Amino acid sequence: TAAQALAGYTGPATTRDGFAVAVLANVQDGAGARAAAAAHAEGVGLLRTELAFLGHAQEPSIEEQARGYAEVFEAFAGRKVVLRTLDAGSDKPLAFATLPDEANPALGVRGLRIARRDPGLLERQLDAVAEAARRTGSTPWVMAPMVATVAEAAGFAALVRDRALVPGVMIEVPSAALLAERLLDHVDFLSIGTNDLSQYTLAADRLSADLADLTDPWQPALLHLVWLTAQAGQRAGKPVGVCGEAAADPLLACVLVGLGITSLSCAASAVAGVGSRLALTDLDACRRAAEVALAAAHPHEARTAVRAVLAS
Ligand code: PEP
Numbered sequence: 452t453a454a455q456a457l458a459g460y461t462g463p464a465t466t467r468d469g470f471a472v473a474v475l476a477n478v479q480d481g482a483g484a485r486a487a488a489a490a491h492a493e494g495v496g497l498l499r500t501e502l503a504f505l506g507h508a509q510e511p512s513i514e515e516q517a518r519g520y521a522e523v524f525e526a527f528a529g530r531k532v533v534l535r536t537l538d539a540g541s542d543k544p545l546a547f548a549t550l551p552d553e554a555n556p557a558l559g560v561r562g563l564r565i566a567r568r569d570p571g572l573l574e575r576q577l578d579a580v581a582e583a584a585r586r587t588g589s590t591p592w593v594m595a596p597m598v599a600t601v602a603e604a605a606g607f608a609a610l611v612r613d614r615a616l617v618p619g620v621m622i623e624v625p626s627a628a629l630l631a632e633r634l635l636d637h638v639d640f641l642s643i644g645t646n647d648l649s650q651y652t653l654a655a656d657r658l659s660a661d662l663a664d665l666t667d668p669w670q671p672a673l674l675h676l677v678w679l680t681a682q683a684g685q686r687a688g689k690p691v692g693v694c695g696e697a698a699a700d701p702l703l704a705c706v707l708v709g710l711g712i713t714s715l716s717c718a719a720s721a722v723a724g725v726g727s728r729l730a731l732t733d734l735d736a737c738r739r740a741a742e743v744a745l746a747a748a749h750p751h752e753a754r755t756a757v758r759a760v761l762a763s
């Protein structure tokens with residue numbers, strides 16, 4: 452039964468017919484990474500580096516950053532770790548990186564855009580990542596948040612490759628999803644942040660409870676952009692993951708796999724639920740679930756249709 456599968460989940464995840472899907476964890480520091488390893492996450496799909504520095508008035512030194520990142524790499528030695536560069540601004544303000552008085556912070560200087568005003572901040576962070584990689588003998592993947600253009604992806608990739616790290620970008624803005632194929636000319640992987648991608652696709656604040664029906668990750672428009680992005684990855688032969696809250700919903704995880712997503716990253720507490728649901732589901736059923744979800748007119752219709760497909 453599903454309950455037995457959940458209790459016994461030890462990873463690595465595959466569909467019932469043996470198709471491998473990496474189920475990774477979203478973490479913010481070494482302690483979180485160790486907890487995720489204990490929860491049988493196969494790696495870290497999203498290290499939210501800014502969360503460790505929310506209370507800091509000053510930029511952390513390269514040494515302080517390197518020590519923190521090394522703890523995470525050590526918890527998953529020899530396994531996959533995807534580190535996100537500082538996503539400062541909007542819902543995650545950092546005193547040393549965020550503009551105080553923007554009229555529209557969600558549309559402002561946030562994510563990778565902070566490097567426009569202060570390129571050194573990004574370069575020092577990448578130096579710290581490279582140093583942590585050297586100390587631990589690991590090769591982390593490094594991605595930028597809030598990328599909107601091909602030029603941003605190309606510029607970021609050059610900085611990351613200079614340090615012998617593996618570059619990728621997050622797909623959180625519709626422009627990036629639409630140009631996924633061209634972003635992949637420059638980077639080695641994509642990771643879809645469904646929290647922000649739904650906010651910007653539906654033009655609805657992710658923090659607004661009144662608009663939660665619009666930012667529902669089952670919105671067919673969001674799923675279409677996921678599908679476009681996954682198809683671009685398949686054509687390029689490069690991995691495309693999902694690291695937003697959508698990946699924590701076991702039913703939606705099946706849909707995402709059916710859309711062509713190759714890894715799912717969610718809270719450590721959700722890893723077993725997602726992995727054990729996939730173990731009960733054939734890849735072909737995931738594909739049929741993806742088809743009915745894309746064809747639905749509303750989130751609730753998508754859920755109902757997917758439940759019916761996966762129950763049969
Ligand atoms: C996202 O936007 O989906 C995401 C994973 O990043 P965050 O939630 O940290 O903005």
Ligand code: MG
Pocket residue numbers: 596623644646647
């Ligand atoms: Mg985001």
